[in-house]
Amino acid sequence: MKMMMKGSKFLMVCAIFCVFLTAKGQNTDLARLEYTYFPQSSSDNSFRRFRTSIAFPIELKEGTYLMPGLEYRNVNFEYEDPAAFQTYDLDRFQSFTFSLGYTFQMNEFWRFGAEGGVKIASNFTLDKAINDDFIYTGALIFVKIKEDERYYKPTRLILGLRYSTTTGFPFPLPIINYYRRWNKNWSYMAGSPKSNLKYYFNEKNAVEAFVTLDGFFANIQEDFNVAPLRPGSDKIARSISMTVLLSGVGYEHSFTDHLKFYLYAGNTILNDIRFRDNKKNSIYTINDKNSIYARSGLKFSIF
Numbered sequence: 001m002k003m004m005m006k007g008s009k010f011l012m013v014c015a016i017f018c019v020f021l022t023a024k025g026q027n028t029d030l031a032r033l034e035y036t037y038f039p040q041s042s043s044d045n046s047f048r049r050f051r052t053s054i055a056f057p058i059e060l061k062e063g064t065y066l067m068p069g070l071e072y073r074n075v076n077f078e079y080e081d082p083a084a085f086q087t088y089d090l091d092r093f094q095s096f097t098f099s100l101g102y103t104f105q106m107n108e109f110w111r112f113g114a115e116g117g118v119k120i121a122s123n124f125t126l127d128k129a130i131n132d133d134f135i136y137t138g139a140l141i142f143v144k145i146k147e148d149e150r151y152y153k154p155t156r157l158i159l160g161l162r163y164s165t166t167t168g169f170p171f172p173l174p175i176i177n178y179y180r181r182w183n184k185n186w187s188y189m190a191g192s193p194k195s196n197l198k199y200y201f202n203e204k205n206a207v208e209a210f211v212t213l214d215g216f217f218a219n220i221q222e223d224f225n226v227a228p229l230r231p232g233s234d235k236i237a238r239s240i241s242m243t244v245l246l247s248g249v250g251y252e253h254s255f256t257d258h259l260k261f262y263l264y265a266g267n268t269i270l271n272d273i274r275f276r277d278n279k280k281n282s283i284y285t286i287n288d289k290n291s292i293y294a295r296s297g298l299k300f301s302i303f
Contacts, residue, residue: 029053029299029300029301030054030055030056030258030300030301031052031053031054031055031299031300032051032052032053032297032298032299032300033051033052033297033298033299034049034050034051034052034295034296034297034298034299035048035049035050035051035295035296035297036048036049036051036214036293036294036295037293037294037295038244038291038293039291039292039293040273040287040289040291041271041287041289041290041291041292042289043080043081043287043289044078044080044081045077045078045079045080045081045286045287046077046078047075047076047077047078047242048075048076048078049073049074049075049076049216050073050074051071051072051073051074051297052071052072053069053070053071053072053097054069054070054071055067055068055069055070056068056069063104063105064102064103064104064105065102065103065104066100066101066102067099067100067101067102067103067115068098068099068100068101069097069098069099069100069101069117070096070097070098070099071095071096071097071099072094072095072096072097073094073095073097073121073216074092074093074094075092075093075094075216075218076091076092077090077091077092077093078091079091079286081286081287084226084227085224085225085226085237086224089123089125089220089222090123090220090240092123092124093121093122093123093216093218093240094121094122094123094124094218095119095120095121095122095216095218096119096120096121097117097118097119097120098117098118098119099115099116099117099118099137100115100116100117101113101114101115102114102115106142109144109145109146110142110143110144111142111143111144111145112140112141112142113139113140113141113142113143113160114138114139114140114141115137115138115139116136116137116138117136117137117138118134118135118136118137119134119135119136119137120133120134120135121133121135121216121217121218121219122218122219122220122221123218123219123220123221124221125221125222126221126222130219130221132219132221132238132239133219133221135164135165135166135217136164136165137162137163137164137165138162138163138172139160139161139162139163139172139175140160140161141158141159141160141161141175142158142159142160143156143157143158144156144157150182152181152182152183152184152187153181153187155178155179155180156177156178156179156180157177157178158175158176158177158178158191159174159175159176160174160175160176161173161174161175162174162175166217166241166280174192175191175192176191176192177189177190177191177192178190178191184200185199185200186198186199186200187200192213193212193213193214194210194211194212194213195210195211195212196208196209196210196211196212196250197209197210198252203254204253204254205251205252205253205254206251206252206254207249207250207251207252208249208250208252209247209248209249210246210247210248210249210250210264210266211245211246211247211269212245212246213243213244213245213246214244214246215241215242215243215244216241216242217239217240217241217242218239218240218241219238219239220237220238220239220240220275223236223237223238224236224237225237226275226283226284227284235277235283235284236277236278236283237275237276237277237283237284238276238277238278239275239276239280240273240274240275240276240286241272241273241274241276242272242273243270243272243273244268244270244271244272244293245268245269245270246266246267246268246269246293247266247267247268247269248264248265248266248267248293249264249265249266250262250263250264250265251263251264258300258301259298259299259300260298260299260300260301261296261297261298262295262296262297262298262299263294263295263296264294264295264296265292265293265294265295266292266293267290267291267292267293268290268291268292268293269290270290271287271288271289271290271291272285272288273285273286273287273288274286
């Protein structure tokens with residue numbers, strides 16, 4: 001029994017830092033391998049993204065952990081729309097994220113976590129990283145896990161703040177997430193960037209309906225003018241961003257309690273792909289038409 005309790009606490013600590021490592025504070029995956037295809041509606045443009053991540057805990061003393069984390073993303077952007085500027089240097093963006101977290105148990109109900117990270121995101125046309133490629137992040141969270149015999153599994157509440165130098169806001173943004181599985185067939189998750197309603201056929205197979213945020217941000221190493229034929233134009237593209245709000249359905253198959261295959265498909269509700277200047281202001285809209293997308297992969301998940 002003592003070993004089971006220790007293992008459960010260890011997995012919960014892992015979940016805390018997966019909140020940090022993955023997209024803006026909601027996923028609880030220790031490792032992930034994923035491919036996304038995102039064609040652009042009314043356009044020949046398309047995005048293909050490969051992503052892999054891993055986090056590994058180091059126990060300092062009972063209940064207190066460090067958590068190093070790594071993530072790699074490779075975005076293949078096929079820019080086929082007519083443009084007044086050259087697009088051949090925009091076909092591939094990569095990012096490397098390194099993070100380090102720290103957590104300890106505050107009291108019987110609450111656990112505290114803090115994380116700092118650095119990301120290098122760019123098209124790397126100069127074959128090296130430069131100062132503008134570096135993105136810095138930080139987060140503070142508080143997690144409450146509640147055991148209750150009325151529910152099939154414990155409920156989970158996550159509250160916190162996250163800051164990134166890519167947001168354009170000089171202040172941290174909130175993290176909020178609530179999860180409950182109230183019987184063996186149903187669970188829901190509410191928060192940002194993902195909310196869902198999931199139905200479990202059994203412990204191996206489940207389907208869900210969801211709404212989620214996705215996207216990327218990267219530096220453009222060799223700046224260019226998006227309006228070169230306009231005299232006096234100073235619309236110089238320094239970075240590219242994609243922010244999309246997606247809705248869809250998904251299927252998940254569990255090979256083990258924690259190793260899972262997933263397949264998601266749906267349509268965008270909001271599609272915002274832009275070039276930005278040195279102050280992160282939007283200067284050119286690449287595409288804002290809603291379109292379909294598909295995403296599939298393997299994950300080692302805590303919950």
